[in-house]
Amino acid sequence: MTSLIESLCIGKFITVKIDSLVQGGEGLAKIDNFAIFIPQGIPGDEVEVRIISLKPNYARALIVRIITPSEDRVTPPCPVTDECGGCQWQEIKYEKQLESKEKNLIDNFVRIAGIPAEKLESNHNKIIGMETPFYYRNKSQFPFAKINGQIKGGFYKPRSHDIVEFEKCYIQSEKINSVFRLVRDLLKKYDIPIYDERTRKGFFRHLIVRHSFTTNQILIGFVTANAKFPEIHHIIGDITDAIPETVGIVQNINNDNTNV
Numbered sequence: 001m002t003s004l005i006e007s008l009c010i011g012k013f014i015t016v017k018i019d020s021l022v023q024g025g026e027g028l029a030k031i032d033n034f035a036i037f038i039p040q041g042i043p044g045d046e047v048e049v050r051i052i053s054l055k056p057n058y059a060r061a062l063i064v065r066i067i068t069p070s071e072d073r074v075t076p077p078c079p080v081t082d083e084c085g086g087c088q089w090q091e092i093k094y095e096k097q098l099e100s101k102e103k104n105l106i107d108n109f110v111r112i113a114g115i116p117a118e119k120l121e122s123n124h125n126k127i128i129g130m131e132t133p134f135y136y137r138n139k140s141q142f143p144f145a146k147i148n149g150q151i152k153g154g155f156y157k158p159r160s161h162d163i164v165e166f167e168k169c170y171i172q173s174e175k176i177n178s179v180f181r182l183v184r185d186l187l188k189k190y191d192i193p194i195y196d197e198r199t200r201k202g203f204f205r206h207l208i209v210r211h212s213f214t215t216n217q218i219l220i221g222f223v224t225a226n227a228k229f230p231e232i233h234h235i236i237g238d239i240t241d242a243i244p245e246t247v248g249i250v251q252n253i254n255n256d257n258t259n260v
Contacts, residue, residue: 044070
């Protein structure tokens with residue numbers, strides 16, 4: 001009789017139960033010690049998955065349907081969390097996130113440093129979490145592209161250069177969200193040419209924003225393909241009028257054939 005592992009192939013649908021979270025944030029399910037890594041899987045989930053890649057010792061799969069959700073699964077506040085590559089674990093209770101991070105840290109000390117697990121269990125402090133685990137990131141970078149004639153900005157989908165649009169990110173500061181929306185609208189207003197990775201034509205590549213929670217000051221960086229910035233004086237004026245906390249606007253010129 002053919003075992004389930006022997007019958008695995010790309011595109012096959014199977015039902016598994018998530019056992020744990022691994023480095024990088026993916027859920028781990030096992031069939032007779034054969035590992036299956038599943039993005040957005042949570043320990044305790046029973047899920048139907050589709051195999052998307054297969055190696056001799058492991059496979060990767062995507063969730064098709066949640067049959068029985070884990071008690072640690074919650075509804076993410078972000079409407080694009082399923083497709084965006086900007087963060088992980090919004091679908092997991094925050095307390096469970098901290099527990100999983102602590103477990104991964106201990107596992108690293110045991111596996112890499114060779115420290116006995118018993119010694120670590122009795123000689124470490126618990127991770128101190130945040131009061132509110134949202135709107136805490138103080139630096140963000142946003143790629144831009146022109147898609148079907150429209151200027152789009154956001155984050156990349158995982159393992160791709162496809163842009164996921166949003167109005168705000170739930171883990172970066174509200175000030176950074178405001179700068180992102182304003183710059184996106186100004187690029188449209190002044191019809192700034194957007195860089196195309198495939199043709200290597202265009203001008204504007206990325207927006208970088210830093211926000212100090214201590215001083216409330218904003219630093220903005222434009223990554224461009226060359227030095228000549230059309231409408232730059234109008235853009236600077238519009239930004240400083242709308243966001244007076246801006247203390248610096250810099251231009252970084254990158255004419256290399258890269259995505260940064």
